Amino acid sequence: MMQLRRRLRFLFRRAEFERALDEEMRFHLDMRTQENMEAGLPPEEARWAALRRFGNVMLLKEVMREMWGLRWLETLWQDLRYGLRMLRRSPAFTAVAVLSLALGIGANTAIFSIMDALLMRMLPVKNPEELVCLRTSVSFPAYKKLRDRNQSFSGLAVIRFMETSITVNGEAEPAYGQMVTGNYYATLGVNAVLGRALSPEDDQVPGVGGPQGPVAVISYDYWKRRFALDPSVVGKAVTINGVPVKIVGVTPPEFFGAMGGTDKPVDITVPIMLQPRVYPVGTTALWLNGQQGSELEYDGSDEYGWRPMIARLKPGVTMAQAQAELNVLFQQVLAERAGSAMDERRQRENAERKLELTPAGKGLFAMVPERPTALLLLAVMAAPGLVLLIACANVANLLLARAAARQKEVAVRLAIGAGRSRLIRQFLTESVLLALMGGAIGVALASWGRNLLLAWISNSEFLFLRAETDTRALVFTAAATMAAGIMFGLAPAFRAAKANLATMLKDVGVSARAGRRRWEPGKVLVVAQVALSLPLLIGAGLLARSIQNMRSFDTGFNRENLLLFTTEFLGSNKPRSGALIKEIGERMVGIPGARAVGLSHPPGMVGWMKVSVEGAAPLPEGEMFASRFLAGPGYLEAVGIPLLAGRDLSTRDNENAPKVCVVSAALAGKFFPNTNPIGRRLTFPRPGADYQAEIVGVVKDVRPWRGAEAKFSRTAYCPILQDLPASYLTLEVRAAGNLAPIIPEVRRRFQDIDRNLLLDVKTWDALTDGMQFDRIWLSRLASGLGMLALLLACVGLYGLMAYSVARRTNEIGIRMALGAERGDVIRMVLRETLWLVLIGIAVGLAASQALTKIISSMLFGVKTTDLATLSVATALLLGVALFAGYLPARRASRLDPIVALRHE
Amino acid sequence: MDKNITKSELLPGTLDMLILRTLRRGPLHGYGIAQHIQQVSDDVLQVEEGSLYPALQRMQLQGWIASEWGETANNRRARFYRLTPAGRKQLEREVAGFDRILAAIARVMGTA
Known part of the structure; x- marks a missing residue:
């Protein structure tokens, strides 16, 4: 070490070292000369003798320098x-x-x-690869049986995600929440960083929880956002959807919930037993009790609201083994319920039901x-x-x-x-x-x-x-x-x-012959680059066209000036009944600037379901389906769906009146091709009592979900007040002109009704953009990548041509001396560029036909062979590539022939 | 010339020892060191410049000796080398080693 330091010091004081060495040697020689003179030699000879004795000074110095220096350095x-x-x-x-x-x-x-x-x-939990997901929703009693009888899992937990409104210190704000069974954290292997996680003790009594009453765990992110990392948050009482709960712990910062990388992070978690109070949607009681002979029926995924289960495999148990065991158990559980009110068809369907296990190490919603x-x-x-x-x-x-x-x-x-x-x-x-x-x-x-x-x-x-x-x-x-x-x-x-x-x-002639070789590696590489960037550009283009097509799709009504205000009845103090809906309907009358106002379920919530039709033409069972949508008075008018026959839904079609519905022309035409549908009955089978309604009107077809197949416009509009309780409501406002002043006005009116009602405001287009978000991000990613690839290809092309020109300076000089014009030189260089690019494009086009097939399922209204997209992408590539080639070409054309000839 | 033993005939490593021993008397410049060794050995040991100066550099690098500029008796600037504590220890080691070798040689010669 010491040596190294000395050496380094030497490196920086090199000149000093040399000077010192010189002086030291001069001194030595002088002394020796003097000695020789004293011995009687003449001065000249004395000096020579000293020098002779000293030997090769340069060599000596070199030896010493090398000794000190770090040669390699x-x-x-x-x-x-x-x-x-x-x-x-x-x-x-x-x-x-x-x-x-x-x-x-x-x-x-x-x-x-x-x-x-x-x-x-992967999820930031212990051994995430052991986690599996069961996507089928089962009732709570069935879940308990599966949980307690299985031998494959060390834990099996149920999750229900929910939008919430959390009130802290009197202020309400939206948050994303989940309800979980008490073994959720133990199953995942997640501990609290502050306080404690939920335990099975907290999740025992419906509506109450455990010995400590309703408790909740918050995420680190929410703790930071809402409580500024205040440690006294443990023990704090907050209100979630109107229900007071006590915060008992905070989860680690890297843990956002079991849903995985791309979903909304969970802010707050409560025991699932609190659902009857915290999130009492229509299916809650059904799920909790598994009653009414409906448990585990077909169509299970929608029956109780989606409740995925997450489980951890015991060490050494494979997913296939677990799946085999679970399915045997599942059939047992189903058999225990059978016999009650189940008809033969349902029994048959149950026998075919299976629990599907998928790996959940990356989270429940990870793209599988x-x-x-x-x-x-x-x-x-x-x-x-x-x-x-x-x-x-x-x-x-x-x-x-x-x-x-x-x-x-x-x-x-x-x-x-x-x-x-x-x-x-x-x-x-x-x-x-x-x-x-x-x-x-x-x-x-x-x-x-x-x-x-x-x-x-x-x-x-x-x-x-x-x-x-x-x-x-x-x-x-x-x-x-x-x-x-x-x-x-x-x-x-x-x-x-x-x-x-x-x-x-x-x-010497290398320069004159350079660029003549047909297939040097550089050219092959440039061709490959061009060929690689083209499919990316084309893919991005096709996706962009699809998005454009979706946006300009004719839905059958005017989407401009249409505002949607959606609220979930969370944390509202008012009973979640028709009264609240009626009150909202009454208060929203006469909004300044609004031409029409309507109520409905959120427009995305449309069920494509089995229907039986009284007096209908006989059709195969597979075609007996229709969309069912809950609409309130004014909806058809506000959205702009004209009435063709009969009457519109009105405020009189409430919970006490006989059930009615309005159907689309497509539905009427499908089921009543030759008869008048008005007065006929539609029946939607459902657990408990079937939903039956009389047709009172026919309206024009619309296709609100752009890109949806035409058959989905077969719609029955049922009064929202006749299918209670509703958990969501959307207010449609058709503005006469400017949208801006309407938003605060509607917000104010909602606040007057209940300040716990949280509003989500969107235009119709924003709503549907959300539905094609996969397409949007993919297109953005592809275009980003395509641009990058193009840029790199051009950089490569530029480099190649610049070098080619530099190496051919001599040749170009000769050509110019022989009378070539600037234009000729530019053309000559560009021609070479063009050839490379054209070959690249040909290869790229062929490759892109193979590659774009992969994304064909995401395309809408555009084929993979879309001429416009192909030509735009090709033209873009060609243009940019030629520009990259033009720069060196121009440089070549500006060469002074005299200088160029002397080059080298 | 016959009685002069050149460097190559010195026992390996002895040059370092001789220099260190010479410097134990006090700081001295390179020429002085060479002269001293020659005189004390009655001209038997003649140190060549080509060996002396690299040795001095090497020993500096090893930290056994240090150098500084000073004035000679007749007012000339010269680089004086002096022994460092590490050099003193090294000298002891070398002397001990040398004594052992001398004794060994003496024994061999005595029995022959």
Whole structure:
């Protein structure tokens, strides 16, 4: 260590060292000369004798320098300086190589981080790979039997997600919540960071919970957001949907719930036994008691509201074993209920029911690759890989081009005695230098790019992403790109090591013949880049067209000036009955600026269900389906669905009046092709008592869900007041003009009714954009990637052409001297570019036909062979590529023939 | 010339010891060290500059000796080397080792 420090000091005080050495030797010689003179030699001879005795001063100094110095450090420094000089001498090359590396590393890491958050991240719990999900909802009694009898799971918990309104210190605000069975945290293996987690003790008595009464656990994020990490939050009383609960603990910061990476984070968790008070939707009692002979009937997923179960496999138990055991148990449980009020058909259907286990290590809602989606995801995952490939190809290409150009330099250096290892080291230094510069910028780009991407594709309502720059990805990408850079950077050195010096030195004509070779590796790489970026651009284009088509789809009514105010009856003090709906209806009359106001269930809540029709034409059982939608008075008018026959729904169609409905022309035409439907009855089978209603009117068809098949416009509109209790309500307001003043007015009126009512305000288009959000983010991602790929391809093309021009300076000079015009030179260079791009496009088009098939399920109103999209993408590529080729072409055309001829 | 033993004939490692021993008397410049060794050994040991100066550098690097600039008796600037504590210890080690070798050689010679 000490030695190293002394050596380092030497390195910095080199000049001083040399001076001291000189003086010391001079002193020695002087003394010796004097001694010799004293011995009687004449001065001249005395000096010579001293010098002779001293020996080779230079060699001595060299020996000592080497003793002190860090030889390798010195040569490294030399190499670095030389390398930097070389890079500075060709700034275009340097910029292009560094940019490629930076984009390759940065963009890829950013994209990979997002992909990871989207698709691959495991839940932050103990041994997440042991977790499985049961997607079938079963009743609570059935759940208890499955939980207690199974041998496969160390825990089986039920989850029900819910929107909530939480009141803290008298202020209500929306939050995302869940109700879970008491063993939820134990099953997941999650402990509280503050206070305690929920336990089975807290989840015993319906409506009450456990010995401590209603309790809740909040997330770290919510603790931070709402309570500023105040530790006294444990023991605090808050109100959730109007029910007072006591906070008993906070979960760890990395844990957002069991649903996985992309869903809304859960803010608050309560025992599921509190549901009758906290979230009493119509199915609560049904679920809790499993009564009315309805338990575990077909159509189970909707019956109780979706309640997924999450379970942890015991060590050593495989998912297949667990599934086999669970299904035997499930049939037992079903058999125990059978015999009661179940008809033969239901028994038959029950016998076919199965519990499906899926891996839940990534969360319940993690995208589970299945069917065409798997291919799609594969394509999305492959895209960053493609970009990485392009980046590597770029760097390789540039370095190869440069290697060719440097052949003579190498030959000269070898000829004047450079060692081959020394030469390789020099090239290695240059490559590493490039890689480091690119890497540094790339790392900076990675986190910046991730934030940009995150802001672009995530959406607080549909796609929650918690992405961090993934270190593994960063290291991997950086290593891959740099390795490519270094490997290809060494090419000239290795080529030189093999080459014959004499021929290389003689080969002055290399510049005149460069660019003549038909298939050098550089060209192949550029063609490959162009070919790779085209499918990405086309994919993005097709998706963008689909989104556009969805937006401009004719729904059958005017979507402009239509505002939707949706509320969930959470935390309202008023009884959740028809009274509240009626009150809202009455209070919303006469909003200034509103042409019409209507009430309904939220427009997305449409059930496609079995129906039996009195006096209908006989149809196959598979066609006896219709949409059922709960609408209130004024809905048809506000949305703009004209009445064709009979009457509209009115305020008189309340809970006490006979059940009625209005049907769409498509429904009427399907079931009553030749008869008048008015006065006929529709029956929707449902557990308990079937829902039966008399048709009182017929309205025009609409297709509110753009892209939905035409048959879905077969709709029955039933009065919301005749199917209570309702948990949601949407107010449709058709504005006469400006929407802005209406929003605060409606908010104020809702607050007057009950200040706990939380409002969600949207235009119709915003609502449907949410439904095609998958398409939107995918399109954005694809276009981002496509642009990146295009940019990289152009950078590569530019690099190649710039080098080609530089190497052909001589040739171009001759051509110009012989009378070639500037235009001729530009055309000559551009022609070469064009050929490369055209070949790339041809390959790319073929590849994209194969690749876009994968996303065909997401396309709407556009085919994978859509001419417009293909031509726009191709034209864009061609334009940008030619621009990249034009820059070097222009430089070539501005060459001074005299200078060009003297070149080299 | 016959009676002069050149460096290559010195026992390996003894040059360092001789220099260290010389410096134990006090700081001295390179020329002085060479002269001293030559005089004390009655011209038997003649230290060559080509060995002396690299040895001095090497020993500095090892931390056995340190150098500083000073003035000679006749007012010339010269680099004076002095022994460091580490060098003193090294000298003891080398002397001990040398004594052992001398004794061993003496025994061999005595029995022959």
